[in-house]
Amino acid sequence: MKTAHGDVPTPVFMPVGTQGAVKALEQRELTQAGARIILSNTYHLYLRPGDDIVHSAGGLHSFISWDRAILTDSGGFQVFSLSDLRDISDHGVVFRSHLDGTSHTFTPENVIRMQRVIGSDIMMQLDECIASNVDIRDVASAMRRTVTWAERSITALEEYKPLYGFDQMLFGIVQGGVYEELRHECVEKLIAMPFDGFAIGGLAVGEPIDEMYGITGYTAQMLPEDKPRYLMGVGAPENILRAIALGIDMFDCVLPTRNARNGMVFTSIGAINIRNAKHKTDRQPVDTLCDCYTCSTFSRSYLRHLFMAKEILGLQLTTLHNITFYLRLMREAREAIQNDCYEEWMTEKLKRMNESH
Amino acid sequence: MKTAHGDVPTPVFMPVGTQGAVKALEQRELTQAGARIILSNTYHLYLRPGDDIVHSAGGLHSFISWDRAILTDSGGFQVFSLSDLRDISDHGVVFRSHLDGTSHTFTPENVIRMQRVIGSDIMMQLDECIASNVDIRDVASAMRRTVTWAERSITALEEYKPLYGFDQMLFGIVQGGVYEELRHECVEKLIAMPFDGFAIGGLAVGEPIDEMYGITGYTAQMLPEDKPRYLMGVGAPENILRAIALGIDMFDCVLPTRNARNGMVFTSIGAINIRNAKHKTDRQPVDTLCDCYTCSTFSRSYLRHLFMAKEILGLQLTTLHNITFYLRLMREAREAIQNDCYEEWMTEKLKRMNESH
Numbered sequence A, B: 001m002k003t004a005h006g007d008v009p010t011p012v013f014m015p016v017g018t019q020g021a022v023k024a025l026e027q028r029e030l031t032q033a034g035a036r037i038i039l040s041n042t043y044h045l046y047l048r049p050g051d052d053i054v055h056s057a058g059g060l061h062s063f064i065s066w067d068r069a070i071l072t073d074s075g076g077f078q079v080f081s082l083s084d085l086r087d088i089s090d091h092g093v094v095f096r097s098h099l100d101g102t103s104h105t106f107t108p109e110n111v112i113r114m115q116r117v118i119g120s121d122i123m124m125q126l127d128e129c130i131a132s133n134v135d136i137r138d139v140a141s142a143m144r145r146t147v148t149w150a151e152r153s154i155t156a157l158e159e160y161k162p163l164y165g166f167d168q169m170l171f172g173i174v175q176g177g178v179y180e181e182l183r184h185e186c187v188e189k190l191i192a193m194p195f196d197g198f199a200i201g202g203l204a205v206g207e208p209i210d211e212m213y214g215i216t217g218y219t220a221q222m223l224p225e226d227k228p229r230y231l232m233g234v235g236a237p238e239n240i241l242r243a244i245a246l247g248i249d250m251f252d253c254v255l256p257t258r259n260a261r262n263g264m265v266f267t268s269i270g271a272i273n274i275r276n277a278k279h280k281t282d283r284q285p286v287d288t289l290c291d292c293y294t295c296s297t298f299s300r301s302y303l304r305h306l307f308m309a310k311e312i313l314g315l316q317l318t319t320l321h322n323i324t325f326y327l328r329l330m331r332e333a334r335e336a337i338q339n340d341c342y343e344e345w346m347t348e349k350l351k352r353m354n355e356s357h
Helices: A027-033 A042-047 A052-054 A062-063 A076-081 A109-118 A136-159 A182-190 A207-222 A237-245 A255-263 A291-296 A300-308 A312-338 A341-355 B025-035 B042-047 B053-054 B060-063 B076-081 B108-118 B136-159 B180-190 B209-220 B237-245 B255-261 B295-297 B300-308 B313-337 B340-356
Strands: A012-013 A037-040 A069-073 A086-087 A091-098 A103-106 A122-124 A169-174 A197-200 A229-231 A249-251 B012-014 B037-041 B069-073 B084-088 B093-096 B103-106 B122-123 B169-173 B197-200 B229-231 B248-253
Touching: A012 A037, A012 A182, A012 A312, A027 A312, A027 B295, A037 A042, A042 A069, A042 A076, A042 A109, A052 A062, A052 A109, A052 B300, A062 A069, A069 A076, A069 A109, A069 B169, A069 B340, A076 A091, A076 A237, A076 B197, A103 A109, A109 A122, A109 A136, A109 A182, A136 A169, A136 A182, A182 A207, A207 A229, A207 A237, A229 B197, A237 A341, A237 B053, A255 A312, A291 A312, A291 B012, A300 A312, A300 B053, A300 B060, A312 A341, A312 B136, A312 B313, B012 B037, B042 B069, B042 B076, B042 B103, B042 B108, B053 B060, B053 B108, B060 B069, B069 B076, B069 B108, B069 B300, B076 B093, B084 B122, B103 B108, B136 B169, B136 B180, B169 B180, B180 B209, B197 B209, B209 B229, B209 B237, B237 B340, B255 B313, B295 B313, B300 B313, B313 B340
Parallel strands: A012 A249, A037 A069, A069 A122, A122 A169, A169 A197, A197 A229, A229 A249, B012 B248, B037 B069, B069 B122, B122 B169, B169 B197, B197 B229, B229 B248
Antiparallel strands: A086 A091, A091 A103, B084 B093, B093 B103
């Protein structure tokens, strides 16, 4: 995938920097770990620090000193999950900020305008997100509103031009819950519009895992092969590897960073919790096969001590490891695809991850 | 100063890593910032992770993956300030852990034994710390007990030998509060013992600043010139520069790291609080004269955002800057001493730091 801030080989995992920072990780550490693109969030940046500050810095890249690619979620998901929702209509959504209760309105048009101010390489349209366990009629009407908002987002591209001298892509978002006929209808309508890529939204929100894979595969195979396909908010290493097999190119998830801050670290033979008493005197690194600073320098015993003693350094070192682990996994997946042996590679990888130790 | 883990040019500032980690800073960042020695703490390490774990790792250097010098405070100060003190006698102190209320005893002998297990390059004797505003008779008796404990610490060196194949130094601690006659008596007795260096304890605990300088100067000039003189727990940049002029060689203080976590950053023209609204759109670095990663990469505006958004990265970046600032200040002080212009350099430096902006 080519962006205004460098090429991004796919399949790719995007570390999450919701508020313009990947939690507990320095930008140079992200670069060293091989991150080519990070994800940030329009809802959060709009509320804090606010459009004016990002604009006065010359956009988000400059504000956060990150010269590689950035994708911004439109904030639809956050409006529906974090804020105190006041009113939703065809026009847009009125909500109260989760920070200070102030009232705000998001429309398909103004989230494009905000993402022009942010200057993300990939912008996402505003979509209507609803719970996965609701009636099909409600899912259908949210999907149809998302389609209308998609059209208005495309139109808004003309009204709001790029501000910083480089092109920005825009992705549409396929909704439709766990209903194939709704996903089908949504894809049909979206692929007729000139989007640069397509995301699958409304999954990994609590539905059974097989249903998630089923809808992902069903939707992905309808989407054009020559444009990126992005499965939003997924996921654990196994979910990602299986979704790649289903045709997905892009992923984001808070799992590696959030779990790191809870002491949960990934290894090639499964995840472990570093707080566990069995690591008390364990002089091994987290993962003997990992070349990150954490694994090449520190023992599980020391990391456990840092967590028990509530030292910030513990969060830094586990986050660095987990992000390195995810990005290496994606690099290996790309190599396996190029070598035309993805299925075998994945089967072997998952077998080792899921063995008991 | 020569240690088993490398030479340490003096005057030197020792970043504080109480629990075996300098808060929010990676070991490689400490090395890059030029730290040659860090301070850790016997009381904290004894309680958590405990002697057994440090021992099984082969000592603290190995446990925390730090191959430069380490000084450990004996824990006297922490026993008297943090724990629930139960009983103090000539034998030692009985206290309850601030972590879990368990009862422990520190004696001059067993803190030497613990510091052999830790394997610090510089060990400190156990001393009796009392408040600065108490009666001279109480200060005198605490000082005399400290002298007795000094003798027993020297004797304990024979009983407890180094465990990891390298020599460890032992420093005595001068007590005596703000009373010159007590400081004089204490120094007389301590310098007759074969210590490798001497610390001045019991200052910077609330007494007027001029009294602190007065007692520091008075005590320092009585201590032998060919052994390091260490002023414990001091301090702000100005305090350190003035104490160097009084003959002090070694310093430690939580100020640069603790203040960093509160958003207070040092600059060559005085300290600023990065949370202040005036930095909202300030695209300047914290200090234009600083070459640290934080100053060469990020703006005050971004750092302020990280603090307002409670991002861990904010703590990391301000800590890195403050430690870099302190270590550079000490490097410049050493150069000024070598160039025989310390007083002029200090006067100029303090003038700029204290100007209003």
